[in-house]
Every structure is written in structure tokens, then in C-alpha cells.
Amino acid sequence: MDFISKRSKYAVNPLREDDGIARKLRSEGKNVISLNIGDPPRYFPTPKYMIDAFVEALKEGHTGYGQADGVLELREAVAVHYNRAYGSKMTENDVIITQGISEALMFINSALMNPGEYGVLFRPYYVQYISNLKLFGGNAIMCNYDEKNNWNVDTDDLETAIKKMKAAGKINKIKYLLLTNPNNPTGTVLERGILEKIVDIANNYGLFVISDEIYDEIIYNGARFTSVAEIAKGIPHAILNGASKNFDATGFRLGYMMIPEKDEKSVTLRNKLAEYAAVRLSSNVPAQYAMAKALGNAEAHSAAIAHMKTEIEDRVNHAVKLLGKNPYLRTIRPNGAFYIFSHIDLEALGFSTDKELTDTLLNEEYVQLVRGSGFGMPSYIRIVSLAPKDILDTAINKLNSFCERHAKKRG
Amino acid sequence: MDFISKRSKYAVNPLREDDGIARKLRSEGKNVISLNIGDPPRYFPTPKYMIDAFVEALKEGHTGYGQADGVLELREAVAVHYNRAYGSKMTENDVIITQGISEALMFINSALMNPGEYGVLFRPYYVQYISNLKLFGGNAIMCNYDEKNNWNVDTDDLETAIKKMKAAGKINKIKYLLLTNPNNPTGTVLERGILEKIVDIANNYGLFVISDEIYDEIIYNGARFTSVAEIAKGIPHAILNGASKNFDATGFRLGYMMIPEKDEKSVTLRNKLAEYAAVRLSSNVPAQYAMAKALGNAEAHSAAIAHMKTEIEDRVNHAVKLLGKNPYLRTIRPNGAFYIFSHIDLEALGFSTDKELTDTLLNEEYVQLVRGSGFGMPSYIRIVSLAPKDILDTAINKLNSFCERHAKKRG
Numbered sequence: 170m171d172f173i174s175k176r177s178k179y180a181v182n183p184l185r186e187d188d189g190i191a192r193k194l195r196s197e198g199k200n201v202i203s204l205n206i207g208d209p210p211r212y213f214p215t216p217k218y219m220i221d222a223f224v225e226a227l228k229e230g231h232t233g234y235g236q237a238d239g240v241l242e243l244r245e246a247v248a249v250h251y252n253r254a255y256g257s258k259m260t261e262n263d264v265i266i267t268q269g270i271s272e273a274l275m276f277i278n279s280a281l282m283n284p285g286e287y288g289v290l291f292r293p294y295y296v297q298y299i300s301n302l303k304l305f306g307g308n309a310i311m312c313n314y315d316e317k318n319n320w321n322v323d324t325d326d327l328e329t330a331i332k333k334m335k336a337a338g339k340i341n342k343i344k345y346l347l348l349t350n351p352n353n354p355t356g357t358v359l360e361r362g363i364l365e366k367i368v369d370i371a372n373n374y375g376l377f378v379i380s381d382e383i384y385d386e387i388i389y390n391g392a393r394f395t396s397v398a399e400i401a402k403g404i405p406h407a408i409l410n411g412a413s414k415n416f417d418a419t420g421f422r423l424g425y426m427m428i429p430e431k432d433e434k435s436v437t438l439r440n441k442l443a444e445y446a447a448v449r450l451s452s453n454v455p456a457q458y459a460m461a462k463a464l465g466n467a468e469a470h471s472a473a474i475a476h477m478k479t480e481i482e483d484r485v486n487h488a489v490k491l492l493g494k495n496p497y498l499r500t501i502r503p504n505g506a507f508y509i510f511s512h513i514d515l516e517a518l519g520f521s522t523d524k525e526l527t528d529t530l531l532n533e534e535y536v537q538l539v540r541g542s543g544f545g546m547p548s549y550i551r552i553v554s555l556a557p558k559d560i561l562d563t564a565i566n567k568l569n570s571f572c573e574r575h576a577k578k579r580g
Numbered sequence: 581m582d583f584i585s586k587r588s589k590y591a592v593n594p595l596r597e598d599d600g601i602a603r604k605l606r607s608e609g610k611n612v613i614s615l616n617i618g619d620p621p622r623y624f625p626t627p628k629y630m631i632d633a634f635v636e637a638l639k640e641g642h643t644g645y646g647q648a649d650g651v652l653e654l655r656e657a658v659a660v661h662y663n664r665a666y667g668s669k670m671t672e673n674d675v676i677i678t679q680g681i682s683e684a685l686m687f688i689n690s691a692l693m694n695p696g697e698y699g700v701l702f703r704p705y706y707v708q709y710i711s712n713l714k715l716f717g718g719n720a721i722m723c724n725y726d727e728k729n730n731w732n733v734d735t736d737d738l739e740t741a742i743k744k745m746k747a748a749g750k751i752n753k754i755k756y757l758l759l760t761n762p763n764n765p766t767g768t769v770l771e772r773g774i775l776e777k778i779v780d781i782a783n784n785y786g787l788f789v790i791s792d793e794i795y796d797e798i799i800y801n802g803a804r805f806t807s808v809a810e811i812a813k814g815i816p817h818a819i820l821n822g823a824s825k826n827f828d829a830t831g832f833r834l835g836y837m838m839i840p841e842k843d844e845k846s847v848t849l850r851n852k853l854a855e856y857a858a859v860r861l862s863s864n865v866p867a868q869y870a871m872a873k874a875l876g877n878a879e880a881h882s883a884a885i886a887h888m889k890t891e892i893e894d895r896v897n898h899a900v901k902l903l904g905k906n907p908y909l910r911t912i913r914p915n916g917a918f919y920i921f922s923h924i925d926l927e928a929l930g931f932s933t934d935k936e937l938t939d940t941l942l943n944e945e946y947v948q949l950v951r952g953s954g955f956g957m958p959s960y961i962r963i964v965s966l967a968p969k970d971i972l973d974t975a976i977n978k979l980n981s982f983c984e985r986h987a988k989k990r991g
Contacts, residue, residue: 174690176716181858280585304690
């Protein structure tokens with residue numbers, strides 16, 4: 170009898186699996202460049218208005234437990250923020266505050282998944298979607314972001330998969346369809362028409378839509394973002410967002426779920442999620458009051474996000490150009506978030522798996538990336554392009570010469 | 581087919597189930613006294629050295645993700661703090677930081693419980709123990725804190741229950757034995773001899789011991805606290821603690837797990853818990869740096885905890901005296917934490933359940949307590965005795981006259 174539970178095999182995070190090796194190399198004096206984690210504050214100090222708001226919250230004594238599903242001030246501010254951006258009509262009652270989207274995903278899967286039930290995911294998927302789904306006994310119906318179509322969703326493929334479930338009498342076993350927009354790891358902003366088609370399909374088959382919009386304000390290269398809040402009117406859905414990326418405060422662990430509709434599924438889920446929140450009593454309280462204040466400071470936020478966006482656009486495009494010099498890579502230019510997801514020719518480089526490649530790269534060149542199989546796609550690598558251009562230069566040049574060397578070695 | 585999962589029926593928290601009613605009454609202008617949540621900052625402002633440490637952490641820019649299982653500085657400080665207090669020899673590698681003990685309980689149960697396996701709990705238990713155990717498919721082997729023995733653990737009863745499991749060939753299905761010391765809801769500090777006996781039993785049957793010691797510094801009425809760290813030498817165990825109670829900072833959501841031994845169970849569990857931590861990326865980072873600094877300030881902490889302890893002793897003893905005037909209650913005086921758990925004669929008062937009583941009390945007298953059944957013992961009530969004496973006076977006088985009135989009504 171094993172001491173550790175069977176489900177625990179799904180408690181893994183490919184984004185962080187090499188952190189131990191990186192720490193060891195650093196302790197040996199190696200200059201490791203870690204491009205594995207999408208952590209804006211590492212390169213863009215969290216803006217002063219955010220820090221000031223946090224200090225004020227602490228000094229005002231907001232240090233005890235708060236309402237389990239979030240303090241009123243923040244839930245109100247989140248509703249106002251989304252309504253202003255997307256013309257939705259949410260109220261504070263539609264919002265639940267969580268300790269990052271990480272906790273939201275855990276609660277949602279625990280609240281919905283019985284063993285053997287399904288969530289619709291799109292590959293490449295964000296790593297936590299699959300671990301949380303499987304930890305609670307769920308299975309993925311795996312659809313595709315299509316590289317040939319600039320990583321937009323292949324809606325025919327989606328409809329076929331759903332139809333098949335319907336024909337098998339299993340449509341009610343699908344608990345949700347989970348989108349990331351802009352996407353992680355590809356940086357794709359979904360085209361409005363495609364998003365509308367997805368929502369139509371969800372509506373036709375009665376699927377609950379979850380839209381993870383954590384990068385919704387980091388859009389560039391001329392793209393235009395559409396929120397599910399703008400087009401899902403009347404269809405049961407949840408929107409996930411938070412302070413981490415747009416507000417440059419990953420370490421605050423502050424996420425929010427919005428479930429605005431009043432249909433039976435939405436209401437039942439929202440009430441149940443509030444009970445999950447109550448089980449853990451409260452999320453971080455001074456961070457919540459800080460964020461409520463920060464959301465009220467639209468002017469300071471606009472300036473901060475505008476600066477960060479311009480910088481990110483420049484860094485991502487620079488990195489894409491450098492990666493383009495590498496004949497063993499194939500890269501679609503992103504237009505949102507700050508990730509680049511490149512196909513890599515493992516065979517030409519003499520590696521049998523992407524993990525072997527990323528581990529070897531880390532040990533030989535001290536560059537830490539994430540293997541594509543972590544996102545459901547072996548033969549790819551994810552590069553976080555938040556660092557200044559000189560660091561990106563060093564890292565990508567190392568990657569490129571690493572590839573040359575191994576291709577040559579293989580002959 | 582239900583939209584909500586079957587396990588979700590366990591996602592409930594009796595401590596907070598009446599929060600909605602209390603909010604509604606307040607919105608109607610009623611002066612509700614809530615004695616349902618053990619939230620020290622509500623009555624003891626979080627000490628200035630804690631706030632200062634937090635502000636400093638923010639100003640130093642600790643706002644990005646941290647190491648998944650906790651920032652090094654805090655893990656080191658926690659080990660030093662415990663070693664100093666209890667003569668243990670922990671290192672930073674034995675410590676994992678979580679978002680409160682709430683998150684630690686979730687991770688532990690997810691990491692250990694397969695459906696149909698067991699945890700040994702003691703009744704009355706802290707509410708989250710049972711919800712987390714059941715959410716992950718576990719069952720409780722329910723032993724007892726014995727009211728006749730001043731709420732100490734009945735070790736004969738414990739040994740009988742374990743023996744029965746052994747005889748049935750199910751001993752390996754017991755994943756842990758979980759103690760709370762000092763106890764919530766009874767405020768009992770376990771006698772050293774009894775704790776040693778429990779550890780002996782665990783050792784004889786190969787059980788992993790978990791000791792929740794979140795109130796270890798709030799000891800009074802002449803009691804002496806013994807940590808499992810002092811007496812479990814060599815036996816696989818985990819200790820849970822955190823900033824919430826001793827450091828008067830519930831809203832920081834900062835817990836720590838210590839798993840110091842090097843046996844196979846301990847090592848496997850510690851590694852797996854670090855992976856669970858990685859799935860959610862990081863816990864609140866500025867709070868961790870703040871706590872690392874605060875733990876280094878032993879002098880300021882000693883002064884703060886000494887003040888709080890003296891006040892709590894006074895308030896608890898005052899409340900016990902007032903409750904003693906109520907002929908429908910039976911109360912053992914606590915000597916740790918700040919909870920009072922009183923037996924209440926439901927029949928004499930004409931209530932069929934403790935929930936009916938606490939709900940009626942809230943609606944008629946605007947006093948919010950928690951029903952004993954939330955802790956596994958109907959016919960009891962839990963009273964949080966953190967408020968100043970004048971508030972406790974008002975609340976308990978209301979409770980007492982409520983009981984008189986209902987006893988009379990019943991006739």
C-alpha cells in the first residue's frame with residue numbers, strides 16, 4: 170500500500186520542475202537565465218501606486234480575516250473595472266476573490282468534476298488546467314489551437330469532438346469548456362469571429378464556458394482583444410482574471426472569478442464556490458484592500474500598463490526575430506501576453522524528448538525554458554520574453570549556438 | 581446529472597454558515613455580536629513590528645513569485661523559531677510554507693487519501709479536518725477528547741480503535757493521526773503524559789502523526805504546553821503552525837508545515853507537498869518576507885504575545901464565570917487558545933437541534949455562536965472569547981436570558 174495517494178501523480182508543474190537544478194547551478198556560481206516563469210515583477214517593478222495602496226491597507230489595520238468570498242470593496246471594484254472595460258453589467262455579488270487563478274482552478278474542478286467526467290481543453294493548454302482537472306478525477310476532451318491558423322482555435326475540430334460526446338449520450342458529462350485568451354503558451358489573441366463561434370457551439374450544446382483572461386490588457390502587434398463578457402450575453406460562463414499580470418503583482422496571489430449570469434448552473438456554481446472559499450476561511454486581506462484601492466486608480470494603472478505593454482511588444486518581437494535565425498525552430502509571432510511557443514526539430518538535434526533537450530540546455534548553457542510537453546505538445550519549447558533585450562539576446566544566442574552544436578554533433 | 585460534483589457536499593464550513601444572516605441583520609441596523617470566528621486582529625491590532633516588517637518587504641520589492649514551497653528566509657526563520665522553543669533540530673529543508681493551515685490541510689489530504697482510506701481524528705474536531713478529509717474521499721476513525729477527563733484524549737479508546745483496524749487488516753489504510761494541541765474548540769492543552777502515550781501508540785502501529793499547534797503560544801491558567809517536536813524524536817510526523825494566531829495576523833494567510841524526520845514516509849510526503857505547492861506556483865510573497873523579519877524580532881514578539889495572553893486569560897476566565905451562571909450549560913475551563921465549548925441542554929430549552937438553537941439565538945438576540953455539531957458534537961456551542969469583557973458580558977447575558985426565556989416557554 171503506497172503512502173502517497175494515487176491522484177498525487179497529477180500534482181506536478183512542468184513550469185517549475187527544473188527550479189531545483191537551476192538553484193543548484195546558481196549555488197555553484199553559474200549565471201542561470203530563467204525564462205520559465207511569467208513573472209512580470211522580476212523585470213518590471215510593481216508600480217508605486219500598487220505598493221502605496223498595500224501599505225495604506227496595512228496601516229488601516231486590514232490584517233484580520235475577511236469575508237470568505239472576498240471583501241466587499243474589492244468585489245465592487247472588480248465589477249466596475251470589468252464593466253468599464255467590456256460593457257458588462259456585473260455587480261459585487263457576481264465576483265469571488267481567490268488566491269490567484271491557481272486556487273480558482275482548484276475550486277472549480279473540485280466543485281464540478283466527478284471521476285470520469287470531462288472538461289474541454291485546447292492544446293497547447295496552460296499546465297495547471299490539466300493537473301487540476303485530473304487531481305479531481307476529470308478527463309480532458311482535447312481540442313486544438315491550430316498552429317496553421319496562427320494558433321487560433323480550430324472550431325470544426327471542436328464541434329466534431331462535442332458532437333461525438335452528444336452522440337455517445339455523454340454531453341451532460343462535460344462540465345465546462347475552458348479557454349485562455351490571450352493564450353499561454355502561444356501568446357495568441359483569439360479573433361472575435363472565432364470566439365463568437367466557440368460561444369455559439371457552447372450555447373448549442375449547453376456547455377458552461379470558462380474564459381481565463383488574465384492577460385487581457387497585454388495586447389500588442391495591432392491585435393484586438395474580445396472578452397467573453399462582451400459576447401456571451403445570456404450564456405452561463407465564468408471569467409477568470411486577477412492582479413498577477415496586468416497589475417504586475419504575481420506575489421500578491423490575488424485572483425477573481427466572475428460568474429454574472431442568473432441561470433441555474435451559474436447560480437449553483439457561484440454559491441458552491443463561495444462555500445469552497447469559506448472552507449479556507451479567507452484569502453489574503455491586506456492584498457485585497459490594496460487591490461480595491463489600486464483598481465480605483467485608473468489613471469495610474471493606464472500609465473503603468475501602457476509602459477509595460479510597449480516594452481513587452483518590443484522584447485517579444487526582438488526575441489521572435491532572433492529565434493527566426495535558428496533553422497531548427499518554427500515560431501508564430503504572438504500578439505498578447507509575453508510567451509513565445511516555438512516548434513523545435515528534436516530529431517535534427519539528436520534529442521529523443523523535449524525534456525531531454527530543455528534539461529541539457531539548462532545544464533550546458535544555463536538557460537531555463539519549459540518543455541512543450543508540459544503544455545500537451547512535445548517538440549515545442551516555451552520562452553518567457555519579459556527580460557530586457559540584452560538578457561534575451563544572451564539567452565537566445567546560447568539557445569541558437571546550442572542547437573548548432575547539437576545538430577553538428579548528430580551530423 | 582447534477583452540475584455540481586458529489587464531493588461538493590463536504591465543502592461547507594459551519595463556522596461561517598451564518599455569516600450571511602449576520603450581514604443581513606447588520607444591514608437592517610442590528611448590533612450583531614459575532615463570537616463565531618477566532619480572529620485575534622479583530623480585538624488585538626496586529627503589532628506594529630509585524631506591520632513595519634510587511635511595509636519593508638513591499639518597499640524592498642518582494643512582490644513577484646517566490647519559491648513554490650516558501651522563500652528561503654522564512655523557512656530558515658521558522659526552523660530557528662521552533663528549534664529555539666522546543667529544542668528540535670529542524671532546517672529550512674524541513675519547512676513548507678502554505679496559505680494558512682487551511683491550504684496545508686488540503687494539500688495533505690490530497691497527497692495522502694485514496695477513497696476509502698482513513699485519518700484518525702478526535703472529537704470534537706476542528707471543522708476543516710473533516711471537510712478536507714472527506715473532500716478527498718477519506719473517512720474518519722473518530723476517537724475522543726473526553727469531557728470527563730478535562731477534554732484530554734481518551735488513549736484507551738484510541739488504542740481500541742487502532743487495534744480494531746489492525747485486526748481487520750486495514751492498518752495501512754490509516755494515513756495519519758491528527759491532533760490539535762491546544763485544541764479548538766475546547767481550548768484544552770494536552771497533558772504531556774497523554775501526548776507521550778499517543779505518540780507511543782502511533783509508533784507501535786506505524787502511524788504518521790500530524791500535530792496542529794497553531795495556538796502553541798497562547799497557554800494560560802497554569803498549563804504547560806508540550807510540542808510533538810519535543811517528544812516524537814524519530815517518529816514520522818508533521819507539525820502545523822503559522823502566523824494567524826500567535827502572531828495575530830489571520831489575514832496574512834501564512835501557515836507552515838514542518839516535516840523534520842528522514843524516514844521514507846516523511847521524505848516522500850515532504851517532496852510531494854512541495855509539488856502540490858508548485859502546482860499553485862507560490863504563496864503570498866511580501867507576507868512571507870514580512871514574517872521572516874518578524875520571526876527575527878523575538879523581543880517584540882515576546883512582548884506582544886505576553887500582552888495578548890494575559891488579556892485572553894482574563895477574558896476567557898471572565899466568560900467561563902458568566903457562563904457558569906447559566907443552569908442549562910456545562911463548561912470545562914480552557915487553558916489554551918481562546919475558545920469555550922459548552923454543553924447545552926437543548927431539550928430543556930425546547931430545541932431539537934443545536935443549529936435550531938444557534939440560528940434562533942442569532943435572530944432573536946443578535947449573538948452569533950457556532951453549533952457543536954460543526955465540531956462533531958451536537959448539544960454543544962462554541963464561544964470565541966477574544967472580545968473585551970464588556971462585549972462578552974453583553975453577549976453572554978443575552979445568551980443566558982435567551983436560555984431562561986426558552987426554558988420557561990417550554991415550561
